[in-house]
Amino acid sequence: MSSSTLLFCVCAFFALAGAVGTVSARRPLRAAMALLAHIVALAGLYLTLHAQLLAAIQLLVYAGAIVVLFVFVIMLIGPASETSGSGRAGMVRMTSLVLMGMVTVTIAFAIVDTDPAAPRLPAGYGDVEGVGGALYTQGLVPFEIISITLLVAIIGAVAVARGKTAVEKQIEAKEKARAEVEARLGEGAAPAPAE
Amino acid sequence: MILGLGEYLSLATILFGIGAIGFLVRRNVLIQLMSIELMLNAVNVVLVAVNRFHPDNHAGQLFAFFVIAVAAAEVATGLAIVIALFRLKKSVDTDQAASLKH
Amino acid sequence: MFETYLPVFLMLGVATLVATLMFTLTSLLGPKKPTPEKMIPYEAGSNTTGARHLRLSVKFYLTAILFVVFDIEAVFLYPWASLFRELGWFGFLEMLLFLTILGVTLVYAWKKGALEWEK
Numbered sequence: 001m002s003s004s005t006l007l008f009c010v011c012a013f014f015a016l017a018g019a020v021g022t023v024s025a026r027r028p029l030r031a032a033m034a035l036l037a038h039i040v041a042l043a044g045l046y047l048t049l050h051a052q053l054l055a056a057i058q059l060l061v062y063a064g065a066i067v068v069l070f071v072f073v074i075m076l077i078g079p080a081s082e083t084s085g086s087g088r089a090g091m092v093r094m095t096s097l098v099l100m101g102m103v104t105v106t107i108a109f110a111i112v113d114t115d116p117a118a119p120r121l122p123a124g125y126g127d128v129e130g131v132g133g134a135l136y137t138q139g140l141v142p143f144e145i146i147s148i149t150l151l152v153a154i155i156g157a158v159a160v161a162r163g164k165t166a167v168e169k170q171i172e173a174k175e176k177a178r179a180e181v182e183a184r185l186g187e188g189a190a191p192a193p194a195e
Numbered sequence: 196m197i198l199g200l201g202e203y204l205s206l207a208t209i210l211f212g213i214g215a216i217g218f219l220v221r222r223n224v225l226i227q228l229m230s231i232e233l234m235l236n237a238v239n240v241v242l243v244a245v246n247r248f249h250p251d252n253h254a255g256q257l258f259a260f261f262v263i264a265v266a267a268a269e270v271a272t273g274l275a276i277v278i279a280l281f282r283l284k285k286s287v288d289t290d291q292a293a294s295l296k297h
Numbered sequence: 298m299f300e301t302y303l304p305v306f307l308m309l310g311v312a313t314l315v316a317t318l319m320f321t322l323t324s325l326l327g328p329k330k331p332t333p334e335k336m337i338p339y340e341a342g343s344n345t346t347g348a349r350h351l352r353l354s355v356k357f358y359l360t361a362i363l364f365v366v367f368d369i370e371a372v373f374l375y376p377w378a379s380l381f382r383e384l385g386w387f388g389f390l391e392m393l394l395f396l397t398i399l400g401v402t403l404v405y406a407w408k409k410g411a412l413e414w415e416k
Contacts, residue, residue, distance in 0.1 A: 012206050019210050022230070022233060023214070023217030023220075023221065023229075023230060028225040031225070035229050042240065049247040051243050053376065061267055061372060062232075062263065064368060065368040072357060075357075077281050080286060083222055083287060095215060099212035099215060102208050102211075102212065103209055107205050109201060110202060110205050111201070118199070121250050128375070128376050129379065129380060131257070131376065132376025132380045134253035134256075136388050136391060142261050143373070143391070146264045146373075147395045148398055150268050150399065150402065151405075153268035154271060155402070155405055157275035159409075161358055161362075162409060162410075264369055264372075271365055278358060
């Protein structure tokens with residue numbers, strides 16, 4: 001067994017275990033940790049596929065930013081982030097049928113497609129120069145669109161997370177009205193409270 | 196055992212399936228968002244694996260690159276919506292978000 | 298080609314081993330004489346007050362979002378920087394446009410007060 005096959009087996013095991021853990025964990029924080037294990041295992045899989053730059057970026061963006069964001073929100077929500085049981089038997093039966101079909105077709109393809117020889121790689125495949133060169137020449141337009149996507153996403157996220165909901169506006173309006181009444185009852189003896 | 200494209204595709208299909216089942220079965224929005232990440236990651240594995248077996252250019256790896264960047268944007272927006280839902284309903288259960296209007 | 302990554306895997310293995318050893322050895326070897334007072338969560342010697350869970354403010358989330366933006370920016374800057382000479386002026390303008398659009402994001406978040414802690 002070559003070192004590449006060994007790495008594939010270890011990483012595939014941890015990727016599957018992480019995925020199952022993410023989906024089945026009762027506590028979202030445990031799910032986030034399982035997702036982290038899954039992501040690190042996928043970075044190892046990318047190494048077996050000679051995608052070194054992508055493995056590094058996977059760790060930087062997913063493990064460094066996305067999981068952190070999830071953990072932040074779980075902390076923000078606190079104990080309410082746990083919801084009680086789940087059970088959608090009909091849905092499970094239907095999707096598992098479809099997915100069984102998908103898995104069967106893919107594994108059948110894997111057995112039929114007996115062409116094990118991976119092609120020889122050109123120089124610079126998957127490293128910073130290779131992928132970077134392609135990114136800034138072929139991938140020029142998507143690259144610029146990514147920045148616009150991020151801009152829109154951040155504006156949306158800031159607006160949604162900071163904006164006040166209707167209930168909160170009502171509470172605020174009530175408190176304001178009460179403060180006004182109290183100020184009027186005080187007969188203007190004291191100056192209006194500074195905001 | 197020599198690694199071929201099939202092993203990677205089988206693994207990615209199973210991972211995608213786990214993500215899809217998680218998204219449909221769980222009712223916790225946070226875990227549903229994580230399941231979406233699982234599905235995006237499974238697609239990334241397919242892109243990179245196919246690129247490895249057709250290595251004339253880096254198209255697959257570039258696609259995976261962009262998928263990762265879009266996933267970051269998606270998570271930022273999705274979690275902001277989760278926070279808004281939580282402030283409205285005091286819960287992260289998707290069954291609570293059944294009405295279009297609050 | 299995996300000989301290239303051998304140091305990384307060695308480091309991973311050693312780090313995991315050291316961390317596991319530290320935790321298992323302290324829990325195995327350390328003397329434990331629990332009393333009810335010792336089992337109370339430690340809070341500067343006084344009795345604990347307040348809720349069990351600390352609710353964080355949304356401001357932390359906004360800061361985390363800004364971190365994500367700059368993380369993606371850094372990820373795209375690194376290959377660009379290592380290819381700076383080959384890409385030349387065209388690559389420079391390309392990256393300038395990218396950075397300008399991401400800069401607008403920062404300005405927006407700034408205007409919305411995502412960077413202010415008081416209030």
